[in-house]
Amino acid sequence: MEDGLISVDRWANGSEAYFLTHLHSDHTQGLSSSWSHGPLFCSSITAKLLPIKYPTFDLSLLRILQIGISHTLSLRSPSSDDFTTVHVTAIDACHCPGSILLLFSGDFGCVLYTGDFRWEPDCEKARVAKDMLSDCINAHGGDGVDVVYLDNTYANPTYDFPTRTVATQQAIDIISTHPDHDVIIGINTLGKEDLLVQISSALNILIWVWPERLQTMHLLGLPDIFTTDTTLTRVRAVPMYSFSIDTLEALNRIRPTTRPTIGILPSGLPWEKKSLKKGEFLSGSFLTSRYKRTRRSANSTLVKIDKQIGKAGSPKKFDQYIFSVPYSDHSNFAELEGFIKFVKPTRLKGIVSSSSCYIEPMYYFGRLCTGNQPVQQLHTRSKMIESGDFEDDNVELDRNRSKESFTMNESGKTVVTISSETSFEADSVVLDRNKSGKRVVAVSPKTSVRGDDDIELGRNRSKALKVKLSGFRMRGLSIFRRKRRGAKLSDYVEEC
Template identity: 50%
Template sequence: MERGLIAVDRWNEESQAYFLTHLHADHTRGLSSDWSRGVLFCSPISAALFPSRFPGFDLSLLQVLEIGRPRSLKLASRSDGQDLSVRVTAIDSCHCPGSVMFLFQGDLGCVLYSGDFRWEPTNEQAWRAKKTLLRVLGGDAVDLLHLDNTFCNPAFDFPPRDVAARQVIDIVNRHPDHEIVIGVDTLGKEDLLVQISQAFNTKVWVWPERLETMHLLGLNGMFTTQTAQTRIRAIPRYSFSAATLVALDSLHPTLGVMPSGLPWSPRPHDYYAAPHRLIHTVHFSAHSCFREIADFVRLLRPAKLAGTVPSSSCYLNPWHFFSHLCQPHSESTSPKHPSKKRKSTVRPRISESRD
């Protein structure tokens, strides 16, 4: 896709339209309260959370994309000035509140930005999102898939989030006399905290800014900032440390729980370090595991794919694993031939069974 037309989660470059997949900090670098480069498209939930994240932001710049409803864009080629017609559709990515994929169709071909996503086979929300994506595609094949390759390695295989949530609840249940400290981000894993609150019929402590987010999401009555009301606390991930837990444990028996796709380590990026005696790691991940990434690529069979996470020892180029699932890119799929749409030769089906 020609640069300068569409920017997804890129805020420091010139573009004719900007798109926000979700409000996690690693996707908003360069975005600030005084940012004013152009129109910013996002989901309804992200728009509702936006003022609390960026106070003073010019909200007239926000354009809300309803989930599953295509929106037409008028762009102009920077190379020759030719008018370009593009449709964009936001698809639920099931990563955190407000997170979406963006599907672009039209004169630029068919391009899907997955953003961060987790589509578990047994998840009702993911099932609906998959059904919406296939409906909007309407038989068009994906020319280019920008893929969340966070856990694109066969070593990463973890359970669905509802299973991991039950594991956390079991840990809490087995330690009735302990204070429980759970490390979470400023957005995400609300479903886990709600399940814990419901399982023990108790409120969960959160810090004041997190409580505001909970209220904006309509989660009222299950969270508190009063430590005396509960033994279960959700603290910012950046505050979650062995030193913090040891200090708390010296006052009252305390146990830490880190819900993450990666094992918690006392030394950053050293995932082979011995676990701490006060910390339980539970594989509760908001990113798809390797098997789910493979299922996603197999569903779409794009002509090309590219990872959104740079390659490293953990994050591998998805082409290495999934090139055999991609369809050859024919001449007619080039943006030089926008009138010719490449139809998928694979007919994905959504089973009515979600077991």
């Protein structure tokens, strides 16, 4: 699909048509009440909610996409100035109210943009959506999907959290086993309504929400179980920005015996980890600005925290007042894998790229695609691979014994062997020595890493391989461990 024809969740000027998958803020950056770049296509629910977020938005720009119905658009080609036909179908993404997948087809082929989505095996709405997608793909010619733009938020096998049904029951159990406690639940301005409805139904209680959230609940036509009167219930759903350990501690200092308070965080990934100096880490969560410094050891706290990251099969008590429940509106790894097996796209691209834990989906799912793409290749941004060199005392070079040259592989690429299991492949390689006498291997653009094992630099693993790419440096051993997990190299660089 040519640039400038359509934009999905992108709001800069220059496209013929714009599409909004849902109203979460990370998909509406650049959209505003004064935005007027062109027609905006979205679901009917999103169109109903949009004026709450943007009160003075020009509603004449909105175009409603009916779920499961193919819509035909005639758009002017930016390159030829001729009109081209684009077919688009919206399908329920089961992420939040109004969220949709978008299936495009035309002269460019067939493109599926998932937006944020979660299709669970036990979800009836997801089963209906899956059948609908299958019918739509067949109706668009039956040649399959050329490109899938995938919600790769949890595209890593460590993320094996349970279904929302299971997580909902965990939240219900926490509340029911704390009958003398007030309970606050952290939610966003849109999403997790089903969780609140199920809690209310199971425990026969009202749920407090703030006034703007109550307006959203009414527009969505949800049951009359929500209130803004704090005296009518002990369970409150509060904005995420007001949900923290500090808040819970303050509430319990005010009334420690009359009515203690606990918090429930419904999230797939509450913890983050930051590197410090060698061997040390800061471990904590976005719940608080306080972190715990740890040093890696066989039985250290860090090891225990690592076990909590990703594998969120049961509730965890991160603080004396806060429980984390593995309730996520994004697909886990197994669900993503099943989705790719079902769609069988030719190519695959991730839509989440700004996160520090970005996962390149081709790393794990490339083998499931029908196109000829590398399955395990370190993903780098193009601007970061203009040139580079690798420097270490222990680099071993594959050479032809009769010449001072590097080994060429079957594809004509030059191979530099770092160990028996791992090598680098490049268009051109130059052997040199730096001022300190260390051997330097300079590689050209489009360098990729082959091999699944950690790189071993000779026998001395304490000598980290230094990699320099366009003004950045990083530690080789750390990078290639992350490479095995599918992480983007550019997210772990350190500016010189």
